[in-house]
Amino acid sequence: MTEALFSPWRLGEIELGNRVVMAPMTRNRADVDGVLPDSAVEYYRQRAGAGLIVTEATQPSHQAQGYPGTPGLHTDAQQHQWARVADAVHEAGGHVFIQLMHTGRVGHPSHRPTATPQLAPSAVAPDLEVATADGQMVPADTPVAMTVDDIAQTISDHADAAARAVAAGADGVELHGANGYLLHQFLSPSTNHRTDEYGGTPERRARFVVDTARAVADRIGGDRVGLRLSPGGKFNDMSDRGNEETYLCLVDALADTELAYLHTLRGRSSTLHEELRRRWRSTYVINTGYMGSSELEEVAPIVADGVADLVSVGRLFISNPDLVQRWRAGIPRSTWDEDTFYAGGDRGYIDYASHPGSQE
Numbered sequence: 317m318t319e320a321l322f323s324p325w326r327l328g329e330i331e332l333g334n335r336v337v338m339a340p341m342t343r344n345r346a347d348v349d350g351v352l353p354d355s356a357v358e359y360y361r362q363r364a365g366a367g368l369i370v371t372e373a374t375q376p377s378h379q380a381q382g383y384p385g386t387p388g389l390h391t392d393a394q395q396h397q398w399a400r401v402a403d404a405v406h407e408a409g410g411h412v413f414i415q416l417m418h419t420g421r422v423g424h425p426s427h428r429p430t431a432t433p434q435l436a437p438s439a440v441a442p443d444l445e446v447a448t449a450d451g452q453m454v455p456a457d458t459p460v461a462m463t464v465d466d467i468a469q470t471i472s473d474h475a476d477a478a479a480r481a482v483a484a485g486a487d488g489v490e491l492h493g494a495n496g497y498l499l500h501q502f503l504s505p506s507t508n509h510r511t512d513e514y515g516g517t518p519e520r521r522a523r524f525v526v527d528t529a530r531a532v533a534d535r536i537g538g539d540r541v542g543l544r545l546s547p548g549g550k551f552n553d554m555s556d557r558g559n560e561e562t563y564l565c566l567v568d569a570l571a572d573t574e575l576a577y578l579h580t581l582r583g584r585s586s587t588l589h590e591e592l593r594r595r596w597r598s599t600y601v602i603n604t605g606y607m608g609s610s611e612l613e614e615v616a617p618i619v620a621d622g623v624a625d626l627v628s629v630g631r632l633f634i635s636n637p638d639l640v641q642r643w644r645a646g647i648p649r650s651t652w653d654e655d656t657f658y659a660g661g662d663r664g665y666i667d668y669a670s671h672p673g674s675q676e
């Protein structure tokens with residue numbers, strides 16, 4: 317059952333050593349300028365046994381940042397650290413895509429140098445508490461609806477950051493269209509009340525994501541671009557039920573862009589996922605985590621049965637840097653410490669040991 321999981325896979329121009337993807341995970345260790353610490357180089361190097369690493373969410377501009385400690389990819393200093401990460405992962409035999417995230421209505425202005433308001437498709441406040449730069453939890457503000465100029469700027473910021481990712485030596489970028497952030501906010505009728513060309517019908521709700529993906533693909537090549545989606549997902553106060561048509565329009569509109577992969581978080585209904593898989597022409601990746609578990613027994617059959625080409629695994633990679641080697645060798649996996657997910661410096665970050673037996 318595990319043979320397929322451990323077999324290689326061609327993703328655009330690169331050959332992955334196995335079908336296990338390290339899922340993107342925010343770790344909030346960057347400094348106030350959005351520059352990763354040196355320990356991030358070691359963190360990603362330790363995890364290069366994944367067929368592909370998708371990094372923590374990274375802002376393509378100041379405006380895109382809503383959380384403390386998330387890295388950016390819009391300054392030279394940020395790019396310099398990402399280049400060290402990419403080198404380390406490649407030297408250890410792995411591959412890496414940098415996830416680009418604009419948080420949209422989620423987050424707090426105090427994380428940006430000029431404290432500009434949150435921008436979103438429409439002025440619909442999330443029912444959420446968000447952290448300020450001085451660590452208080454406060455109700456999220458009502459965001460400002462983006463103008464067409466804001467939209468054009470945001471698209472070009474994504475393309476610029478993608479160019480920086482490639483210049484830093486990364487294998488590509490993943491656009492974060494999941495979990496209630498900006499791209500997802502455009503897709504969902506609960507957060508997108510626009511009546512212009514970016515809202516009002518399934519095609520028009522899909523358009524911002526389509527335009528962003530095309531602009532990024534034009535800049536760095538479609539085979540270096542992945543897209544993550546969570547249809548029906550409720551995280552960050554989303555209500556995306558009954559919105560299947562938007563996702564189908566999106567996938568159809570992107571058919572000629574030939575992106576590297578589609579990465580979905582499995583929802584409650586498998587019908588839409590089966591249809592997305594059927595229509596998507598290249599690599600299909602599933603993350604089962606929030607709707608089940610990412611244990612070996614659950615993910616191996618997904619690849620073996622062709623439900624997806626690759627599976628992504630999150631938390632197990634935090635506590636098991638050598639997860640794939642452990643799975644191959646039948647070595648039990650360690651459990652993670654949630655208290656250090658988003659804080660803790662090196663603790664809970666680079667101090668999870670690889671198992672001696674997994675190196676053989």
Ligand SMILES: Cc1cc2nc3c(=O)[nH]c(=O)nc-3n(C[C@H](O)[C@H](O)[C@H](O)COP(=O)(O)O)c2cc1C
Pocket residue numbers: 339340341342343371372373415492494495544581603604605606609610628629630631632657658
């Ligand atoms: C600490 C942590 C940070 C996360 N950050 C991100 C992120 O930056 N981008 C993203 O798309 N998903 C993020 N996720 C979701 C994971 O990619 C994944 O979907 C989730 O952990 C479920 O999979 P798992 O059960 O294998 O962990 C995060 C999850 C965790 C636990």
